[in-house]
Amino acid sequence: MAAGKLFIGRQVRDLREANRATQAQFAERIGISTSYLNQIENNQRPVSAAVLVALAEKFQINVSELSSGEGDRLLSALTEALADPLFENLALNVQEMKLVTQGAPNLARSLIRAHQAYKRNNEQLVGLSDSLGRSASLAETTSYEEVRDFFHFVDNYIHQLDVEAEKLATQLRLGDGDNYSALSGFLRSQYQVEIKRSEPNDQALRRFDKTGRTLSLSRYAPAATRDFQIALQIAQLHASDLIEPIARNANFRTAEALEICKIGLQNYFAGALLLPYGEFLTAAKGLRHDLELLAARFGASLEQVCHRLSTMQRPGNKGVPVFFARIDRAGNITKRHSATKLQFARFGAACPLWNVHEAFEAQGRIIRQLAETPDGVRYLCLATQITKFGSGFHHPQPRYAIAFGCEISYAHAFVYADDLDLPARKNFAPIGISCRICERVGCPQRAVPPLMRKLHVDHDVRTILPYSIGES
Template sequence: MAIGKLFIGRKVRELRDANRATQAQFAERIGISTSYLNQIENNQRPVSAAVLVALAEKFQINMSELSSGEGDRLLSALTEALTDPLFENLAPNFQELKLVTQSAPNLARAFIRAHQGYKRNGEQLVSLSDSLGRSASLAETTPYEEVRDFFHFVDNYIHALDVEAEALAGELGLGDADSYAALSGFLKSRHQIDVKRSELDNDALRQFDRPSGTLLINRYAPAATRDFQLALQVAQLHVPDLIQSIAREANFRTVEAVEICKIGLQNYFAGALLLPYGDFLVATNSLRHDLDLLAARFGASLEQVCHRLSTLQRPGNKGVPVFFARIDRAGNITKRHSSTKLQFARFGAACPLWNVHEAFEAQGRIIRQLAETPDGARYLCLATQITKSGAGYHSPQPRYAIAFGCEISYAHAFVYADDLDLSAKANFAPIGISCRICERVACPQRAVPPLMRKIQVDHDRRTVLPYTIGEA
């Protein structure tokens, strides 16, 4: 395995502290000098392949965990924050940014959080001139964004919940397309709750009446939605203390964020219960990520399957690293996570050249795209439209596009890549993250200039864009 320069000083130091060893003791165990270990821990020298092997053999750790994607996600978020014109001529270089995310990740997170607060305050001040009401609504999004970042930076995997859900799934015999009887039976036998269909005029997906011990499920909900709502109710009753503990330890700034996080954790448990880790990972590999077959195998929706695939990050037993996003017709990213180098824009719309936008024109089909980002990374991108079913013709039916995919080195694990030529550069469409941070100078779909580049105007010559992009 080819290994580039890997600076993992913080992780090595944490591993040494966990084993209560001095630098001299730890260095002796892995066969290096104390001075070399000191340089590694301070990110003054990278680790060699021999040191990585020694760490894996002596301390039974997975080498892939030493270079997890958390650093990439932090680096991407920090880089995007620093494209703000506020930091013009002050932005550190790539190596300095990498050193910060590796040596002081909490400092990087604090900076990102501070910049988000600055952006929100600026937006609210601007909006005050138009509407005080809009300013209030912007303020209310703060806890939601904070929770979304929490899941993103824990790699969208909550080990304690996942293991607990898998154990209960084994007890109940879940993991196939017939979950309703098992879940409703469990609620009745363990928690004395009767599951009933809702009244005709009740549009709630799920409504729990605690005094009577009655759980009403929308009579028009699809089977996958119905089962998920039952599993969510199980989460509320089966692991409330664990969920409360995880939400509290996240150190959110507001009570609203804690409550929103509880919803996210309940949803996480529900997904892990219906799609138990071990069985789902085996099926994923044997079916080669065929989304339709996985949905049929587990009685789940495509969105539930894609979301669960993005959580397969269990140490020592990881799935293929994927990216996953849900986007509405206006281009808003309402769900997002990436275990790959591809990171989604935190501000602004997604790249218009990305195939996810075409999904709204191809209902019922999974469309494919080979794409390359400005850093040279290549991806297999899948996209499909989903519709949230309503109760009849006149009910609202929200439509979203699901984006899903992997880095091209993993494409062989996907049935969707079987007839694609992955070797020809011409087959890869040039995409970016968003226009405001994309460095492509000749993109015909560019909406706005990149923030960190100057623009030049030639009044005597006009191309697709009314300007050219100059140096930073």
């Protein structure tokens, strides 16, 4: 594959299917033959400049988005996998890896999956002597990670569910922040489900009694959580015919992963119902992504707003590409998605220079950071702490940090960039993805050496690190 050629078959096919067009109809609309379109969709031929222009004009899309998205995420995941010493003699260059991810994405996914299995097997072997229970918990993580990868590689956007949720939201006139009456009324009239408050000692957020047709909701949950749980129940009852085939067509390896995915798809539908795509996207643009105003406008939590903004990937009507992650105090990434070039580490902790870690000391504030990754891409990074609701003084209150942001070229769309000196490169803090794959030589916070670089140890000189980093 020559440099500069663009193979975007998957994206073109998704765009065509989103517009419900046959290959013949789509080809006619952009002025090419059906056979050429077929070759494009199967990555047998690259798209020409004329085709890119036609796609932009006919479908109001940002051409630059076509070459990013899934390809970037897949390339990032493959690069990290191949950085393992297991492949130290392979020496694939970036162009070769692009050839694999663009021309044979399923092969790339299979290699990534095999590497994940290898890593987890090693972890299990290391921990086997501790207890058998530890091995069981790692097995559960495997299914969870598999589902997380499913959402990651579909760009965190499920078109059928999003459209159906928006249709129902319009029918119920949702989106004004006062949704409880409409949601509860719909459950009652369409599914004969009555809502009641839970018992005082019940720790469950939501408890559905299929026989008695009652939905018990925690009496201590805030309104945003309460409404989301009602929307989740609606997803189970109203959208199951859509959710079931989507989950099964993902071809998960275990029944456990299948069920976890169904929960994820139900959550997706609930979020899309409470924050309907068109209305939410318009509000986000109008309010310049002011997270607190969006939360107040739709009666949602900050986490719900950030998560929904990360799903604004509808073909022909995309929002600003953002990254979103939720991190606990130990540095574990419990939620993640990125429509930007910034991809989160799949193994190990997040970069300690990232402002998300500072959010735990800045309760109630949204903090900002201008950051640059080793590949030279710059970002506007936002972070804030959130606290999940608890059940009183004697029960723990889970605390997380939310990370959210965009590439700097989109910063003008965010109110948080108004007083920042964006052109000055000196204002950007150097951050990485994780220490194990970060190439920065002089980082004072490095936890472990980079996998693909040689180390030099000088017994007569000691800096912050007990070694210096040489060439690969």
